[in-house]
Amino acid sequence: MGAAGRSPTAAGGLTGMPSDIARRPGPVTSRYIAPGTSFERVAQDVAAIAFGHPGWRRWWVSFAAALALVGMLAILLLVLFWQGVGIWGNNIPVTWALDIVGYDWWLGVACGALLTSALLLLLGQEWRSAVNRLAETVALLAACAGAIYPIIHLGRPWFFYWNLPYPNWLLLWPQFRSPLFWDAVDILSFLTVALAFWYVGMLPDLATLRDRAAEQVRAGAGGSLLRARLYGIAALGWRGAAVHWQRWTRAYRILALLGVVVVLALQSGAAVMFAGTVEPGWHDTMQPVTFLAAALFAGVGVVAALVVVMRALFALHALITARHLDILARLLLALGLFNLYCGIVEFFMAGIAGDHYERAAMQRRVSGPHAWAFWVVILCALLPVHLFWIRRLRRAPALLCVIGLLVAIGMWADHFMVIVDTLQHDFLPSSDRPYAVDAWAAATFAGSVGLFFALLLLALRYLPVISILETRHLARIADVPSRRGPPPVAGGPAPLWGVAAEFRSAAAMTAALVALRARGMRRLDAFMPLPVPEVAPAMGLRRAPMAGIAVAGVAFGAVLMFGGATYATVFDYVFDIGGRPRFSWPSFVIPATAFATLTGAVAIALALLVLNRLPRLNHPAFNIPGFGSATQDRFFVVVEARAEGFDAAAAEQALAALADPPLSIARVPR
Amino acid sequence: MEQLFKPGADAIFRLVLFIVIFSAAAALAVAAALSGSAFVTGTTIAARQPVPFSHKHHAGELGIDCRYCHTTVETEATAGLPPTYTCMTCHSQIWTGSPMLAPVRDSLARNQPLHWTRLNRLPDYVYFDHAIHIAKGIGCSSCHGQVQEMQLTYAVQSFTMGFCLDCHRAPQNNIRPQDEIFDMAWTPPADQAERGRALLAHYHIRPPAELTDCSICHR
Numbered sequence: 064m065g066a067a068g069r070s071p072t073a074a075g076g077l078t079g080m081p082s083d084i085a086r087r088p089g090p091v092t093s094r095y096i097a098p099g100t101s102f103e104r105v106a107q108d109v110a111a112i113a114f115g116h117p118g119w120r121r122w123w124v125s126f127a128a129a130l131a132l133v134g135m136l137a138i139l140l141l142v143l144f145w146q147g148v149g150i151w152g153n154n155i156p157v158t159w160a161l162d163i164v165g166y167d168w169w170l171g172v173a174c175g176a177l178l179t180s181a182l183l184l185l186l187g188q189e190w191r192s193a194v195n196r197l198a199e200t201v202a203l204l205a206a207c208a209g210a211i212y213p214i215i216h217l218g219r220p221w222f223f224y225w226n227l228p229y230p231n232w233l234l235l236w237p238q239f240r241s242p243l244f245w246d247a248v249d250i251l252s253f254l255t256v257a258l259a260f261w262y263v264g265m266l267p268d269l270a271t272l273r274d275r276a277a278e279q280v281r282a283g284a285g286g287s288l289l290r291a292r293l294y295g296i297a298a299l300g301w302r303g304a305a306v307h308w309q310r311w312t313r314a315y316r317i318l319a320l321l322g323v324v325v326v327l328a329l330q331s332g333a334a335v336m337f338a339g340t341v342e343p344g345w346h347d348t349m350q351p352v353t354f355l356a357a358a359l360f361a362g363v364g365v366v367a368a369l370v371v372v373m374r375a376l377f378a379l380h381a382l383i384t385a386r387h388l389d390i391l392a393r394l395l396l397a398l399g400l401f402n403l404y405c406g407i408v409e410f411f412m413a414g415i416a417g418d419h420y421e422r423a424a425m426q427r428r429v430s431g432p433h434a435w436a437f438w439v440v441i442l443c444a445l446l447p448v449h450l451f452w453i454r455r456l457r458r459a460p461a462l463l464c465v466i467g468l469l470v471a472i473g474m475w476a477d478h479f480m481v482i483v484d485t486l487q488h489d490f491l492p493s494s495d496r497p498y499a500v501d502a503w504a505a506a507t508f509a510g511s512v513g514l515f516f517a518l519l520l521l522a523l524r525y526l527p528v529i530s531i532l533e534t535r536h537l538a539r540i541a542d543v544p545s546r547r548g549p550p551p552v553a554g555g556p557a558p559l560w561g562v563a564a565e566f567r568s569a570a571a572m573t574a575a576l577v578a579l580r581a582r583g584m585r586r587l588d589a590f591m592p593l594p595v596p597e598v599a600p601a602m603g604l605r606r607a608p609m610a611g612i613a614v615a616g617v618a619f620g621a622v623l624m625f626g627g628a629t630y631a632t633v634f635d636y637v638f639d640i641g642g643r644p645r646f647s648w649p650s651f652v653i654p655a656t657a658f659a660t661l662t663g664a665v666a667i668a669l670a671l672l673v674l675n676r677l678p679r680l681n682h683p684a685f686n687i688p689g690f691g692s693a694t695q696d697r698f699f700v701v702v703e704a705r706a707e708g709f710d711a712a713a714a715e716q717a718l719a720a721l722a723d724p725p726l727s728i729a730r731v732p733r
Numbered sequence: 734m735e736q737l738f739k740p741g742a743d744a745i746f747r748l749v750l751f752i753v754i755f756s757a758a759a760a761l762a763v764a765a766a767l768s769g770s771a772f773v774t775g776t777t778i779a780a781r782q783p784v785p786f787s788h789k790h791h792a793g794e795l796g797i798d799c800r801y802c803h804t805t806v807e808t809e810a811t812a813g814l815p816p817t818y819t820c821m822t823c824h825s826q827i828w829t830g831s832p833m834l835a836p837v838r839d840s841l842a843r844n845q846p847l848h849w850t851r852l853n854r855l856p857d858y859v860y861f862d863h864a865i866h867i868a869k870g871i872g873c874s875s876c877h878g879q880v881q882e883m884q885l886t887y888a889v890q891s892f893t894m895g896f897c898l899d900c901h902r903a904p905q906n907n908i909r910p911q912d913e914i915f916d917m918a919w920t921p922p923a924d925q926a927e928r929g930r931a932l933l934a935h936y937h938i939r940p941p942a943e944l945t946d947c948s949i950c951h952r
Contacts, residue, residue: 232769232893277737288737295737296746637942678746680738 093537095190097381101541102592102696105382105534109268109527110275112377114286116524121376126520132513139506140215148216152501156494157486161504162216164478165511167333168361169209170250171354171474174326175362177202177257179394181319181326192533193387196268197373198366199261200522205365206254208515213246215507228627236636239628240643240650242336248624248654249329252661256325259664260318263311263671267694268527269298271592274691299678302685303693305602307675308594313609314671318664321613325660330354332653337481344424344485347412353405357474360398360444364470367391369519371464373528382529385458392457395470399448406445420490427484432497436480444473535593540696543567543726552715553688553729560683560733561586561703562714564725565692569595571723572698576601579702582717586706590684590699609670616666621659625651686731701731774891780850783836785885792917793881799873799915806873810862814849817841852888853877860952869936870908871900874917881917901944905929908936 116122143150153160180198183191214223226237226247237244276291301307331351338350347353370391374383413425428437447466450456457463488495522528550564566572572589576598579587589598598604628651637645672678684690684701693699702714711730718728771777791797799806802819806812817840824834840847853876855861873880878889890896900907906921908929913919922928932938943949 230765232891232895234895234898273737281735292737300743636945638945638947639942678743678750680742680746681736681740685736 093189095193095386096384096534096537100381100534100538102535102538103541105538106271106275106531106695108379108382109529109531109534110272112523112528113272113525114276114279114290117378118376122520122524126517126524129513129517129520132510133517135506136510136513139503139510143215143503143507144220148218150501151504151507152499153504154496154498156489156496157483157498159482159486160498161479161500161508162212164475164482165508166209166212166216167354167478167482168475169205169212169511169515170253170329170333171358171361171478172365172471173202173205173209173253173257173362174330174355174358175360175364176205176366177253177260177322177362178326178359179363179366181260181322184316184319185323189533189537190387190390192530192537193383194366194370194391195533196265196526196528196530197370198362199257199264200519200526201362201366201369203254203257203261204515204518204522206250206257207518208511210250210254211511211514213250228631234636236631238640239632239654240640240647242332242339245332245650245653245657246336248661249325249332249657252325252657252664253329255661256318256321256664259668260315260322263315263318263668264530264532265527266298266301266311267303267593268531269294270301270303271531271694272527273298274694278691295680296678299672300680300682301677302682302690303590303592304675304684305589305591305598306604306607307677308591309599309604310607310609310671310674312594313607314667317609317613317667321617321660321663321667325657326358327355328653328657328660330358332657335653342485342489343418343420344413344428344481346421347409349405349408349412353409356398356401356405357477360395360402361471361474363391363394363398364444364467364474366467367395368464368467368471371460371467373523375460377528379529382534388460388463389454389457392451392463392466395463395466396448396451399445399470403445406440423488424485427488428480431484432487433480433483436476436483439476440473440480442473443469443476532593540568550719550725550727552719553727556732558733559704559711560686560731561588561701562711562718562728563687563690563699563701563731564718564728565687565689566698566700566723566725568723569597569698571721571725572700573597573601574723575700575718575721575725578721579700579714579717584702584706584714584717586703586709588684588701588703590687590690590693590701592694592696592698595698607674609667612670613663613667617659617663619659619666620662621655623662624658625655628654683731683733686733688727688729697726700725704733769891769893775852776888776891779883779885779887780852782850782885783847785833788880788883788886790884799880799917806863807867808864810864812863817847852886853890853892855892859950861950867914869938870911870914870932871904872907872909872914872916872919874919875900875907879917897950898945901949902941904938904941904944905933908932908938 111117148162151160151162153162176198180191180195180202183195214220217223226244228237228239237247273291273294276286276294277288279286280288280291331354334351334354337345338347340346367388370383371388374380410425413421428434447469450462450466483498487498564575566575569591572591573595576587576589580601580603587602589602591598625648629646629648632647632651633645684699687693687699687701689697690699700718702709702718704711715728715730718725767773792799802815803812804815817837820834820837821841824837828834836847876890876892880886905926906929909916909919910928910932938944
């Protein structure tokens with residue numbers, strides 16, 4: 064890198080330099096990260112984890128342990144498929160035991176983590192930079208770990224696809240009124256939206272890693288070109304162009320919104336699966352709220368614990384500060400109070416409703432054969448968070464990690480309590496039958512934990528564990544002394560793609576764009592390491608049509624699922640199911656909502672790629688000298704040669720004559 | 734900065750993406766096509782039988798009635814396979830020395846039935862009754878095809894649930910008058926829609942919503 068007149072700077076050597084506030088977008092270094100942290104430092108710190116792999120011995124030990132659990136899961140699944148779900152000890156009346164507990168808990172963690180990241184983005188909380196990548200990764204991987212359950216708990220798992228609507232020789236449709244069908248759609252939609260949100264959010268960071276890896280190789284500092292190329296393929300040729308950012312910013316926010324919707328659909332669907340029965344302890348309109356509260360609690364608990372571990376392992380104290388931990392602790396406290404409220408309401412309602420079975424179910428939770436679960440909920444999840452009333456304890460990393468894990472355990476016990484205590488004893492004394500946790504079922508859950516950690520460790524090993532882009536919004540650009548005299552002009556072989564200029568700040572770049580446009584120059588492009596809102600008006604870019612595309616995608620999915628369910632149930636195959644109306648529209652709303660988020664997310668992700676003409680691995684922009692720093696702390700403006708009346712010399716003169724002249728100017732070959 | 738990728742890399746990358754997506758879609762299409770094909774269902778393939786019995790000769794050319802051999806088709810759930818004695822009503826008199834018929838004579842001598850290979854098979858969880866179908870105007874050829882044309886016998890239907898439902902949803906398309914049930918060459922007349930409706934009333938056939946109840950077949 065660094066051909067055209069800028070000196071390479073050492074990592075971390077920029078703090079304490081005079082600041083360049085007037086020339087950089089956004090505020091001074093935010094109070095959330097270590098003071099003076101520069102763009103370069105952020106990228107280098109995060110890249111160092113992916114490239115340098117600190118703590119590799121611990122990583123290998125953890126990864127081997129996780130893989131051992133995955134191996135155990137594989138063997139266990141073979142036995143399960145051979146013998147059937149009876150090995151889990153599930154039997155009438157406790158037909159849903161650890162499998163559904165595990166599924167609901169994993170999906171709770173996933174939903175809580177996704178909702179945290181998405182809501183913080185939509186609410187404009189800048190501190191999310193510390194947790195958003197990890198939260199999104201946890202959301203995706205917890206959903207993967209949980210997604211094995213709906214398949215393996217079937218009697219004939221190889222027919223799992225029978226739950227999906229597809230043309231078949233039976234001329235049958237799945238039962239669209241059933242929460243079991245909603246679940247299949249919800250989980251597919253969740254996985255799609257979570258994947259799109261995670262990957263789209265990570266694209267600019269992958270491009271940053273690509274350029275850092277390439278710089279390392281070219282500076283002879285180790286690493287292989289293959290690594291740079293692999294990150295390059297993963298980044299799909301992202302080059303931070305003005306239009307890229309314009310569309311990306313909107314796409315990312317829309318995906319966050321879809322994430323919120325799919326979480327609400329999934330948790331409501333899962334809750335209605337319980338509330339829709341007449342079982343005591345389940346038959347309650349409060350259920351969707353309780354489920355969401357428990358999901359958020361578990362999700363934030365797991366994310367908080369993992370953030371602390373990651374911060375300690377990778378020494379990320381500059382990027383994840385005590386202030387972040389403080390906020391996570393407050394969030395846990397608030398969610399703890401929310402869950403406490405839900406629990407109290409449940410007992411209160413059972414108390415005043417006067418239904419004996421309901422009261423008996425509540426009594427069984429407290430003093431029945433599985434009362435341990437109730438006390439685990441109280442002692443692990445609901446009580447310990449109250450330590451966080453004390454400011455000093457909120458900033459103690461080890462305590463946050465322990466309480467985060469305790470909350471996760473407590474929420475697992477909560478699902479166990481709700482499911483097993485109700486099922487074991489409903490209305491008929493004759494159908495009461497004891498249930499005990501079975502070793503096979505516990506081992507299956509342990510296997511799913513292993514699967515989660517194996518995938519998580521791979522993500523921590525190879526991907527940017529902290530959002531570089533989000534952290535840039537909090538950091539500052541290192542100052543570069545302004546150049547005396549005209550900037551150096553580098554020639555390039557014909558045919559020309561354009562004339563490029565490198566700027567040290569977003570303000571200088573924006574001013575250059577305005578000045579060039581005022582001179583009647585067209586076919587301008589700009590490249591930058593983070594979205595700069597002023598660029599679109601300066602370049603005269605039209606509004607990105609992302610919202611329209613999202614609405615079209617969402618409408619397509621909603622109409623397709625709702626219309627399909629209506630056609631199948633009302634016209635194509637009419638069955639009488641317990642006297643329910645043929646057009647059971649309320650039950651079609653949930654899968655239609657979830658499916659709409661799926662098609663919306665796919666539409667947005669595809670639109671982002673197609674409109675930006677990505678993937679594009681080879682592009683003339685990469686010929687600009689020092690272009691790698693466009694993903695670090697430099698801003699580029701290009702006058703493309705295909706512009707009408709293009710004159711390279713005139714463009715160079717115009718650039719050199721700017722009030723805040725560029726650091727360098729180069730003719731860029733095609 | 735140098736390019737990390739040569740200009741051709743984009744073409745290759747996009748080609749790979751296309752191949753991956755296309756293969757996934759093609760795999761689904763092939764699986765769907767294969768699952769209904771004769772290769773999987775075994776329809777239209779004549780299985781190996783102990784005796785190369787020809788329905789074309791016996792039912793078509795000689796005109797022997799179906800019920801001469803499949804005796805219980807009007808009264809029981811299964812149509813019935815003939816015992817060796819039925820074969821011997823004629824073959825004790827004609828073709829008595831034919832080597833092709835040796836297994837039949839052997840079966841009689843040892844008092845052991847012939848082991849025919851079954852062609853039309855329904856899953857155990859399906860309740861099917863020949864008698865009611867015959868009684869309510871469904872002819873043999875509607876399910877078994879033009880058996881009188883088959884030199885060696887094969888199944889023409891794989892009896893998927895979709896096949897059964899097609900008729901249970903719209904029985905008027907296939908229902909026949911009583912005297913045409915054993916007409917193996919029957920094709921629906923031009924005014925079948927009209928006749929079908931009259932026959933539904935004649936046979937007192939229940940409406941499709943009832944005929945497609947799960948418990949009609951899965952008891």
